[in-house]
Amino acid sequence: MTDDVLNDRAQHLLRVLVESYIREGQPVGSRTLSRDSGLNLSAATVRNVMADLEEYGFVTSPHTSAGRVPTDKGYRFFVDTLLRQRRPGGVEDVIEELRSRLEHEHDRDPKALVSVASQLLSSITHLAGVVTIPRQPHQSLSQIEFLPLSDNRVLAVMVVNGRDVQNRIVQLERYYSAEDLRRAANFLNQQFAGKELRSVREDLVGELKQTGERLNQLMLDAITVAQQMLGEGDRGEPEYVIAGETNLMEFAELSNVDKLRRLFEAFTAKRDILNLLDLSLKAEGVQIFIGQESGYQILDDCSLVTAPYALDNETVGVLGVIGPTRMAYERVIPIVDVTARLLGSALNSRR
Secondary structure, eight states: OHHHHSOHHHHHHHHHHHHHHHHHOSOBOHHHHHHHSOSOOOHHHHHHHHHHHHHTTSEEOOTTOSSBEEOHHHHHHHHHHHHHHTOOTTOHHHHHHHHHHHHHTTTSOHHHHHHHHHHHHHHHHTSEEEEEOOOOSSOBEEEEEEEEOSTTEEEEEEEETTTEEEEEEEEOSSOOOHHHHHHHHHHHHHHHTTSBHHHHHHHHHHHHHHHTTTSOHHHHHHHHHHHHHHHTSOOSSOOEEEEOGGGGGGSGGGOOHHHHHHHHHHHHHOHHHHHHHHHHHTSOSOEEEEGGGGSOGGGTTEEEEEEEEEETTEEEEEEEEEEESSSOHHHHHHHHHHHHHHHHHHHHTTO
């Protein structure tokens, strides 16, 4: 363990070094540490401690400077110390701003709330804010209705969990009367109402394969429309909203054009980011992935700070920020933690 390796003096100097590097973005020299540490230590003593810290892998020396910078391991020690001490980070005013904005937006639909939360995280931390769309572990189909529109178009209405309504306008190849559409909806409701959406999706595929030959065109069209409706929802992994990606361009360590391009491509592809967020879904409280801890090379120079949010006491999503490993963890951690709680509260207040 870190505490077994480092004595109190080394731990204190490491904390001061990390704080200085996060604040200034420049390698930290022994004289600066000696001055800023508050300890009565000579520069030579500090250099000896720094040599030990480098040997243990907590700091490293860029070849362009005699100063040191934290490694992922150094940041990890710093972050774990913050989490153990639970320091507030002086963000009370920010928390009040978050509370006010999310409470003001509480009557909006969940996707709009998620978008607001993502933008708030980005604007307050000056990093990239990311929030997954809330997913409901238990989603059952309550009812489907079809309403005729002009030009062979149909308004498909699906009610989930007895309260959540989804609408979609679908273009069909031929005309169906209101009575035809009522019979098609009755067929779907008799077959699938009350079942979990994941089960309904699988049953629809089976229905087409097994009974497609004996179903008339109306029923086939009804099943196809239902598949389209269900395909927009849970696909086994949540989508997310991201805001403030361009904030990352302001950090020198991320400003390489090729690195930024690959990072933005990862945001667009979503798969790797979603995998990390999914890990946070299964955990409690704030989770922090520093540099190579993420397991994804494209994020080697980044940190991801996340926290799950809940609806009806069930975790339904994750939010967080993405930034350089040199981020202001002391400020970011409580902001992410509180935003998750406030977003959950705003979602619950809609019920």
